[in-house]
Amino acid sequence: MSSHTGSNADVPGGNLPGKHTEAGEAAERSESPFADPGLPPHEPRVQDIDERAAKRSERTVALLFTVSMLATIGFIASYVIFPIDQYVYIWPLGEVSALNFSLGMTLGIALFCIGAGAVHWARTLMSDHELIGERHPIEADEPTKATVLAEFQQGAKESQLGRRKLIRNTMFGALALVPLSGVVLLRDLGPLPGDKLRHTAWAPGKLLVNQNTDEPLRPEDVTVGSLVFVKPQGLEEGTHDFQTEIAKAAVMLVRLEPEDIKDPKELDWSHEGIVAFSRICTHVGCPVTLYEQQTHHVLCPCHQSTFDLADGARVIFGPAGHPLPQLRISVNDDGFLEAQGDFAEPVGPSFWERG
Numbered sequence: 001m002s003s004h005t006g007s008n009a010d011v012p013g014g015n016l017p018g019k020h021t022e023a024g025e026a027a028e029r030s031e032s033p034f035a036d037p038g039l040p041p042h043e044p045r046v047q048d049i050d051e052r053a054a055k056r057s058e059r060t061v062a063l064l065f066t067v068s069m070l071a072t073i074g075f076i077a078s079y080v081i082f083p084i085d086q087y088v089y090i091w092p093l094g095e096v097s098a099l100n101f102s103l104g105m106t107l108g109i110a111l112f113c114i115g116a117g118a119v120h121w122a123r124t125l126m127s128d129h130e131l132i133g134e135r136h137p138i139e140a141d142e143p144t145k146a147t148v149l150a151e152f153q154q155g156a157k158e159s160q161l162g163r164r165k166l167i168r169n170t171m172f173g174a175l176a177l178v179p180l181s182g183v184v185l186l187r188d189l190g191p192l193p194g195d196k197l198r199h200t201a202w203a204p205g206k207l208l209v210n211q212n213t214d215e216p217l218r219p220e221d222v223t224v225g226s227l228v229f230v231k232p233q234g235l236e237e238g239t240h241d242f243q244t245e246i247a248k249a250a251v252m253l254v255r256l257e258p259e260d261i262k263d264p265k266e267l268d269w270s271h272e273g274i275v276a277f278s279r280i281c282t283h284v285g286c287p288v289t290l291y292e293q294q295t296h297h298v299l300c301p302c303h304q305s306t307f308d309l310a311d312g313a314r315v316i317f318g319p320a321g322h323p324l325p326q327l328r329i330s331v332n333d334d335g336f337l338e339a340q341g342d343f344a345e346p347v348g349p350s351f352w353e354r355g
């Protein structure tokens with residue numbers, strides 16, 4: 001705390017004419033170092049006194065909003081124009097994806113121009129009078145609300161939104177267009193699946209090929225007690241869609257005694273007791289792998305759903321929602337096992353059947 005008395009006599013030159021005020025203010029500041037310095041005198045901007053300058057600012061703001069609109073259109077066009085695997089050389093970045101570069105640039109310009117337009121508008125055309133806002137209780141009373149409303153209306157008037165129609169229209173255009181960028185990004189979620197998930201690579205006459213040896217199977221290759229994993233003929237490992245297709249078309253073959261098969265339809269779709277079922281668990285799609293010969297049960301290792309292969313692969317335990325789909329099989333003229341067609345129902349988790 002200062003011990004300074006503030007007397008003019010203590011200030012050098014304090015008693016001289018013309019020095020009194022300056023010295024007094026210095027003394028006051030010394031006593032209260034955080035005194036409110038007050039607002040500088042208001043200086044009108046060139047746009048406040050020159051309508052041509054105001055018009056120039058208006059055109060600048062409109063230009064920025066218009067550039068934003070064009071950039072948004074460019075963003076959307078980029079999606080159509082540039083293939084995903086096209087690269088261009090751009091100094092100093094080097095080789096970059098043409099699509100990503102174009103999307104980034106156009107979206108950046110669109111957002112920047114909206115921001116720059118709004119800032120320029122506020123700095124040059126909206127009212128720049130300093131206002132003092134007093135602190136209020138959080139719950140505003142009616143007169144306060146009326147005051148706020150009046151101030152809002154005054155602000156709207158001072159922003160000249162009604163008068164500067166060019167700014168208003170281009171701003172609405174820019175703000176309306178920019179969300180379209182987000183809509184276009186939904187395209188990255190990929191094409192709609194259509195009915196792809198309802199069909200597999202199985203078709204009439206497709207041979208059942210041993211997944212380990214890549215050899216087509218004859219009935220005598222499937223012995224009692226064994227579980228044979230098969231894939232459709234023509235589905236080659238290493239091809240780009242192999243994983244997608246095998247995830248739907250994976251099948252297991254089991255030989256049962258025909259008299260052990262309880263389900264008449266299952267018996268009808270089998271060949272000499274050889275039954276073919278989808279390996280994809282109907283719970284959440286794990287491959288079913290564990291076979292118990294005595295009971296003819298297969299078990300999914302993920303959540304222990306258990307299916308009875310002698311009874312239409314009915315679920316006898318666990319969270320799976322429905323039986324494993326059966327593939328109808330027969331033997332062709334050359335003695336090889338073949339499919340009679342695709343699965344009659346979607347394979348895998350049962351939610352595909354909903355709706």
Ligand code: FES
Nearest residue numbers: 281283300303305
């Ligand atoms: S995925 Fe098979 S039981 Fe859950």
